[in-house]
Amino acid sequence: MALVRCQDLQKSFVKGRETVEVLDGINLEIQQGDFLALMGPSGSGKTTLLNLIGGLDHPSAGAVEVGGVPLNEMSARQLAKWRAENIGFVFQFYNLLPVLSAQRNVELPLLLTPLSSRQRKANAATALKIVGLEDRAKHKPGELSGGQQQRVAIARAIVADPTLLVCDEPTGDLDRETADEILSLLEVLNQEHGKTIIMVTHDPKAAERAAQVLRMDKGRLAQEAA
Amino acid sequence: MSKLGLLWANLFRRRTRTLLTLLSLLVAMLLFILLRTISLVFTDGSGFSPASVDRLVVAAKYSIIDSLPISALQQIQAVEGVDAVTHAEWFGGVYQDGADFFPKFPVDPKAYFDLHPEFHIDPEQLQAFINTRSGAVAPKDMAEKYGWRIGDKIPIQGDIWGKRDGSRNWEFDLVGLYTGVDEDRSPGVLLLHYDYFDEAREYDSGTTGWFIVRLADGERAAEVANRIDQLFANSSDPTRTSTEAEQQRQFMQQIGDIELMMSGILGAVFFTILLLTGNTMAQSLRERVPELAVLKAVGFGDAAVAALVLGEAVLLCLLGGVLGAALALLVALVIGPGMEQAIGVFEVRATTVAAALGLSAALGLAVGAFPAFRARRLSIIEALRAV
Numbered sequence: 228m229a230l231v232r233c234q235d236l237q238k239s240f241v242k243g244r245e246t247v248e249v250l251d252g253i254n255l256e257i258q259q260g261d262f263l264a265l266m267g268p269s270g271s272g273k274t275t276l277l278n279l280i281g282g283l284d285h286p287s288a289g290a291v292e293v294g295g296v297p298l299n300e301m302s303a304r305q306l307a308k309w310r311a312e313n314i315g316f317v318f319q320f321y322n323l324l325p326v327l328s329a330q331r332n333v334e335l336p337l338l339l340t341p342l343s344s345r346q347r348k349a350n351a352a353t354a355l356k357i358v359g360l361e362d363r364a365k366h367k368p369g370e371l372s373g374g375q376q377q378r379v380a381i382a383r384a385i386v387a388d389p390t391l392l393v394c395d396e397p398t399g400d401l402d403r404e405t406a407d408e409i410l411s412l413l414e415v416l417n418q419e420h421g422k423t424i425i426m427v428t429h430d431p432k433a434a435e436r437a438a439q440v441l442r443m444d445k446g447r448l449a450q451e452a453a
Numbered sequence: 454m455s456k457l458g459l460l461w462a463n464l465f466r467r468r469t470r471t472l473l474t475l476l477s478l479l480v481a482m483l484l485f486i487l488l489r490t491i492s493l494v495f496t497d498g499s500g501f502s503p504a505s506v507d508r509l510v511v512a513a514k515y516s517i518i519d520s521l522p523i524s525a526l527q528q529i530q531a532v533e534g535v536d537a538v539t540h541a542e543w544f545g546g547v548y549q550d551g552a553d554f555f556p557k558f559p560v561d562p563k564a565y566f567d568l569h570p571e572f573h574i575d576p577e578q579l580q581a582f583i584n585t586r587s588g589a590v591a592p593k594d595m596a597e598k599y600g601w602r603i604g605d606k607i608p609i610q611g612d613i614w615g616k617r618d619g620s621r622n623w624e625f626d627l628v629g630l631y632t633g634v635d636e637d638r639s640p641g642v643l644l645l646h647y648d649y650f651d652e653a654r655e656y657d658s659g660t661t662g663w664f665i666v667r668l669a670d671g672e673r674a675a676e677v678a679n680r681i682d683q684l685f686a687n688s689s690d691p692t693r694t695s696t697e698a699e700q701q702r703q704f705m706q707q708i709g710d711i712e713l714m715m716s717g718i719l720g721a722v723f724f725t726i727l728l729l730t731g732n733t734m735a736q737s738l739r740e741r742v743p744e745l746a747v748l749k750a751v752g753f754g755d756a757a758v759a760a761l762v763l764g765e766a767v768l769l770c771l772l773g774g775v776l777g778a779a780l781a782l783l784v785a786l787v788i789g790p791g792m793e794q795a796i797g798v799f800e801v802r803a804t805t806v807a808a809a810l811g812l813s814a815a816l817g818l819a820v821g822a823f824p825a826f827r828a829r830r831l832s833i834i835e836a837l838r839a840v
């Protein structure tokens with residue numbers, strides 16, 4: 228069974244008197260364990276689609292199901308709880324809390340779980356180890372390089388052990404070499420830890436690392452083989 | 454890390470800004486506690502001797518500095534409705550280096566204690582006061598404070614009053630101690646023997662500062678006061694007579710003005726703080742929009758994020774309140790003795806501290822409410838797009 232299933236997904240934004248159609252009937256299935264890259268021109272609706280799959284927003288019409296759960300039927304409160312347990316987010320600009328150390332940033336999502344303080348610490352340490360930053364646990368984001376900050380963000384995304392990682396241009400702000408390291412890390416998470424990954428990217432080299440590439444244009448999908 | 458740890462960490466995002474805000478909160482709370490402590494002393498009257506409704510005070514009409522002839526005592530005594538009369542005078546004078554001042558009244562010992570049954574003195578000591586022309590009696594707490602014992606000589610440097618022999622060095626023999634109605638209300642006045650004072654002073658002999666009248670019937674105070682003032686209306690020394698209660702009422706009215714002024718000051722201070730802290734909070738929220746969006750993305754609910762923002766404001770204000778209260782208690786320790794000289798008692802009450810902390814928390818809620826509301830409504834996708 229597919230992990231993610233989108234059926235005739237539509238999304239429009241109302242801006243003043245204008246209504247902008249951003250997604251225009253998306254049909255998509257992503258299998259458990261996939262590593263999928265989403266490409267397309269700026270403004271084609273990639274982020275919007277990712278937000279719907281990640282349960283950050285509601286579709287205007289159509290259905291989106293993740294792990295058999297119909298997201299379009301859930302309330303904002305239910306979605307928040309569901310995201311905490313099922314989705315890991317990685318953003319282009321890392322979006323770490325500058326006042327917290329790397330360790331505490333990673334621990335953040337675990338504050339929503341019933342885990343003990345000691346267990347939370349242990350899990351955060353494990354996640355930092357997976358991304359190769361165990362020696363930077365005490366550093367604040369300001370004391371880390373861009374690549375390191377993105378690793379911390381990835382550690383935060385996986386700490387609650389979600390099935391699906393949603394990454395919006397995770398290497399968009401990094402140089403080639405650092406980008407390759409991040410992509411290798413995502414590969415490891417996909418192949419060794421069994422995470423299903425959807426990654427939006429503008430970088431063809433990044434897309435090559437994925438098992439499958441989807442192209443978007445003007446709110447529609449055009450599938451092509453990897 | 455706990456949720457409280459998250460709150461705490463956020464507070465120190467901008468150290469200087471937090472510190473400045475804390476400082477202004479601290480000063481406001483310090484002011485609040487000290488001013489409130491002072492105004493409480495006045496409003497509940499804990500600093501004063503109780504007024505008696507059945508006593509009148511007869512003073513010179515135009516200025517309390519003017520004196521009245523002692524011979525007026527007989528005339529007042531004869532007024533219908535007057536039960537008893539005595540007199541007192543302002544001595545002024547400096548004890549030791551003059552660092553703390555206390556009033557000293559030359560009085561007629563027997564009559565003065567007779568008219569003030571609220572003052573207690575051992576009968577033998579009163580007799581000694583009556584018999585000793587250079588005698589003085591002190592409030593018990595005053596004697597303790599200066600380490601006086603019965604039999605000691607108390608030197609006073611005259612400022613208003615010099616002596617007939619040209620010297621200004623007065624000396625009084627402490628012959629007794631007296632107390633007020635209860636322990637905390639010291640009468641606060643060193644009483645001297647009028648006869649000795651009158652005989653030794655270089656000018657104005659045969660006068661006194663004011664008369665104290667006991668009414669036969671407390672209900673008829675106005676009537677008797679009128680009669681006394683009419684008696685002297687056309688003399689060279691016209692009088693103004695009022696009840697002790699009336700005098701205190703007038704005084705209280707001034708206190709009322711002081712209270713209004715204090716409320717004004719505090720109001721202005723808190724309004725400023727409200728704007729200042731409110732601005733800090735609004736600024737801090739603006740900077741944090743993407744962070745709050747991420748918190749929501751990873752699963753923090755709208756209410757949890759709002760609570761985080763509100764909690765931060767309350768924590769900041771409470772912290773300022775606690776520091777301010779601590780400083781106020783410290784300051785009270787330092788200025789307490791001086792204030793007690795001036796207004797009788799000066800004690801920071803637990804209820805005042807509690808009120809300050811309550812006010813701090815309320816301030817936190819007030820400045821945090823709007824940012825919290827905005828944080829609650831913050832849309833994740835809008836906020837992330839804004840990055």
Ligand SMILES: Nc1ncnc2c1ncn2[C@@H]1O[C@H](COP(=O)(O)OP(=O)(O)OP(=O)(O)O)[C@@H](O)[C@H]1O
Nearest residue numbers: 240242247249268269270271272273274275276835
């Ligand atoms: N919240 C919103 N309100 C109004 N319009 C929006 C909103 N979000 C997206 N849009 C519009 O939808 C379209 C698609 O936006 P989206 O961010 O999904 O594009 P994208 O493919 O991710 O682009 P990029 O590669 O630049 O990130 C754009 O025209 C954008 O202006």
Ligand SMILES: [Mg+2]
Nearest residue numbers: 273274275395
């Ligand atoms: Mg995008």
